[in-house]
Amino acid sequence: MSGLLEVSGLSTQYVGARGTRVTRAVDDVSFSLEAGKTLGIVGESGSGKTTLALTLMRLLPPAARIAAGSIRFEGEELLSKSERQMRALRGKRMAMILQDPMASLNPLFTVGDQIAETLRAHEATPRRAAWAKARDLLTSVNIAAPERRVREYPHELSGGMRQRVVGAIAISCGPKLLIADEPTTSLDVTIQAQYLKLLGEIQREHGLALIFITHNLGIVARMCDQVAVMYAGRLVEAGPVRSIFNHPAHPYTRALIESIPKFGDAAERLTAIEGQPPDPSALPPGCAFHPRCPFVVDRCRAEAPPESQVAAQHRTRCWVAAPALAGALKG
């Protein structure tokens, strides 16, 4: 069966002022996502995860260019669409939630205006009907007293409520795909839990596919069916969430999972990953993780590892771990 979203060989580069310096922010990334499922894209700052999200939405800044690959969404190739066609699609069939709700809401317009704007633009809903729908949407994202809130400005709402309003705008036209880029980073723990629960409910109700862009493995563990781990622009490991957490193949994934503190774990020290994430504009040759990898062999320094299968739907890019793990799983 073909997925809702099929991404293959996608590469996005940032080009320096004189066209000399090329930064490979996203490098040969492939994955697919089925309708109604949740994919977590995990990575640190500079790993290219936000650039990947912007590439999927075709919202890249002028300095960036999509160098190769394909993005098929509901069977249509997004990379061959015109800007006008993309504009008709964004906000209607695919929508995005960003980290900072204060930056994505316009401070000069009421909440109702901003929700209604999307409906009026995409579905030519008359003003009165759009406002009525805006009230319903606020109810569906669990905002109390929607009749009052719909007339308020963003600064009158708490951070959690603002992010709910952003969610209401995102689902207003019934999209099939929602991309959430660190949607709960600015929220408190209990508010974060409420928001994640709400997203899960909306997803089930509308059969929405979700992509979570995050640095937080806890969100992946809580929300996702599939995980893709990014390091220095590449997908170093991807697969079903349980397969990845139980049998991480790539040394980076394994270290990342082990490095988070766990409740009830009395160990004195955490497993740390030595060194620093690389500068995306000056990546080490070969596998970009090799300077920090405890299992490095000569080949890692010279040649970038290709993708290999380690288990059903579980693939990684590593010279060492992949064959070893594949053998272990068979044996």
Add this chain to the structure above:
Amino acid sequence: MTPLLEARGLTKHFPVGRGLLGRGGGVVRAVDDIAFTIEPGRTLGVVGESGCGKTTTAKLVLRLEKPTAGQILFQDQDVAGLEGEGLHFYRKSVQAVFQDPFASLNPRMRVDAIIAEPLVTHERLDGPAVAARVAKLLDVVGLPARSRELFPHEFSGGQRQRIAIARALAISPRLVVLDEPVSALDVSIRAQILNLLRDLQRELGLSYLFIAHDLAAVAHMSHVIAVMYLGRIVEIGEAAQVAMAPQHPYTQALFAAALPAHPDDRRDDVPLFGEVPSPLNPPAGCRFHPRCPKVMPTCSQEEPKLKVSGVRQVACHLY
């Protein structure tokens, strides 16, 4: 064992919104009558959501704010009354590492000058002695010796936080206030810094006041955890007990809301609704009662006091 630092009835109110005629002003009860102790070589973790008063508590301990009421005793001396030599000693004994190492290091100073500054102000060392101490401190926090000639912008977030830690340690403090020391860092770097802090505590016998919203990190780092809600401590006790078997409904909700470390720990229920009310006008009775899943009639009338319950103290009418 006498505690290194003890807070008694510590209170900080901020007046707000006074109009032209001086009327209509309220007060934010940022910290309201809290008590805790920090033992030598131990870590007190403080958790709670925005507006619970944890950062104000840190500022009070650092004497960056003066308490409205109550006192902080450092080695049995009231910190508020310190001046001259005594204050100098307190400032030297209590240092801080803040959340954002991009904001806490002066971009125009070289690393050696940054680390040497507290040495110059607090200990009148000569040039070679300062240089030797800086070299030792860089080594202690795991930075290469050549870092001393560089500027902060030449370092990553994790390395900058190491510089901030080296500066805090320069004058051999007894207590270090750590206010969200890893939350601005990349995930793969956090474990490095937490390990470094643990190692330094063991080697130097440091005490920490560790403030963070990452509950698992606080549980990992702390010996004692205090849970704050709207300016009050609602539960305080041995870290593993508070984290693994919380008693106050707020603590239970907070730890239940923490993200799982593995997909099989998925908990779907969020027992807590609503948001933290304004500290300007906290609810009567127990401040948590409007959100509490176990609310009883007395909760809205009578404010519960902290009571000993097993190896911890809980402020809840259930116990």
